[in-house]
Amino acid sequence: MKEIYPSLFLILPARQDSKTQLTYLIKRPAGNILFATKADITDAEPDIVASGGVSLILLGDRHQGAPVTVTMARRLGAPILVSSIEATALKKRGIEIDTPLPYQPCQLAPDLDIIPTPGHTKGAFSYLWTSGQRRFLFIGDTIVPVDGSWQYWVTAPNRPEMRRTIEKLAALRFDVILSNSFAATPTGWMEAPPHYRKAMFAELSRSLS
Numbered sequence: 001m002k003e004i005y006p007s008l009f010l011i012l013p014a015r016q017d018s019k020t021q022l023t024y025l026i027k028r029p030a031g032n033i034l035f036a037t038k039a040d041i042t043d044a045e046p047d048i049v050a051s052g053g054v055s056l057i058l059l060g061d062r063h064q065g066a067p068v069t070v071t072m073a074r075r076l077g078a079p080i081l082v083s084s085i086e087a088t089a090l091k092k093r094g095i096e097i098d099t100p101l102p103y104q105p106c107q108l109a110p111d112l113d114i115i116p117t118p119g120h121t122k123g124a125f126s127y128l129w130t131s132g133q134r135r136f137l138f139i140g141d142t143i144v145p146v147d148g149s150w151q152y153w154v155t156a157p158n159r160p161e162m163r164r165t166i167e168k169l170a171a172l173r174f175d176v177i178l179s180n181s182f183a184a185t186p187t188g189w190m191e192a193p194p195h196y197r198k199a200m201f202a203e204l205s206r207s208l209s
Contacts, residue, residue, distance in 0.1 A: 001025065001047045004189065005176065007131060009051075014043040021064065022180040022188040024138065026129055030109060031055025034078070035127070035138050037180050038066035045072065054078045056108075059097075060140025061124040062089040064180065070095060081108075083116070085123025101125075117142045117169065119154050119162030128174060137174040137192075141181035143204065145190050150200055151183070152208075163208040170201035 001009045011023040021037035025048065034054045041048075048054060057073050059065050059082040073080050079098035082090070087100035103123050106114050113128040120142045127138040142165065143150045154162045174197075178189040192200070 001044055001051070005131075005134075005136070008136065010188075011039075011041050011044045011048075013039050013041050015040075019182045021182050022178075022184065024178060024180065025051070025054070026131070026136075027051060028111065028131075030111075033058060033112070033129075034076075035060070035180065036069050036072075036080070037064045038069065040066075040068045042068070042072065045075070048076065056081060058082070058125075058127060058138075059086065060126065060138070060142070060180070061121040062086045062093075063121070063141060065090045065093075065095045065097070067095060073098070083123035083125050086121060086125075089121075089123070115168075115172070117165045119158055119165045120152065126169075128172065134176065135174040137169075137172065137177045139169075139177055139179050141179060141183075144179045144181040144183050145177075145185070145188065146183060147185055150204055152204070159208050163205060166201055166204045166208065170197065170205070 001011050004010050007027040009025040021039045023037050023039050024035040026033050032052050032054045034057045036057045054076050057078050057080045081099045082097050083103045084100035085103050087097040108114050111130045115126045117124050117126045129136045143152050177192045
């Protein structure tokens with residue numbers, strides 16, 4: 001576990017390859033939360049337990065669920081949450097989700113908001129965490145930082161939906177944006193001051209027009 005911001009940790013598996021997704025853990029008084037992926041972070045479990053365990057495991061979409069994640073959740077005694085749309089997709093692959101959530105915006109906790117961000121998948125969620133004066137947007141693999149620019153992978157029929165998602169995200173205030181995609185380089189997170197957000201979402205919107 002590597003602390004990349006106060007109370008926010010990056011977790012990578014002991015064995016990594018070009019398809020390794022990024023896993024994040026946030027430490028909070030109300031219970032730690034793991035933003036899980038397919039990555040097998042079994043080796044990090046002792047550190048996770050030592051840090052206070054986890055109260056919830058959140059997935060962004062179907063691309064982040066794997067049997068190893070379900071097994072780990074059971075050992076940690078933490079429910080997995082994802083949208084009902086993505087839970088249905090995961091069930092077809094034999095992955096049962098504890099708590100499918102309605103596909104709508106909601107406040108999961110006073111410091112954590114759920115934001116539907118369809119486009120890359122039909123039922124993707126992003127999560128906005130407020131820590132002190134800073135806000136962290138966990139975007140999953142809806143958009144991905146690749147060598148200084150932001151990329152997306154979306155089918156032609158889903159481009160209008162993705163554009164609406166980008167417009168919605170452009171109205172949010174956040175200070176850091178984090179992707180967990182294996183394609184993120186050189187890191188999965190970026191500082192996002194107002195001028196950066198404006199330019200970033202304007203370019204994404206133009207490319208989807």
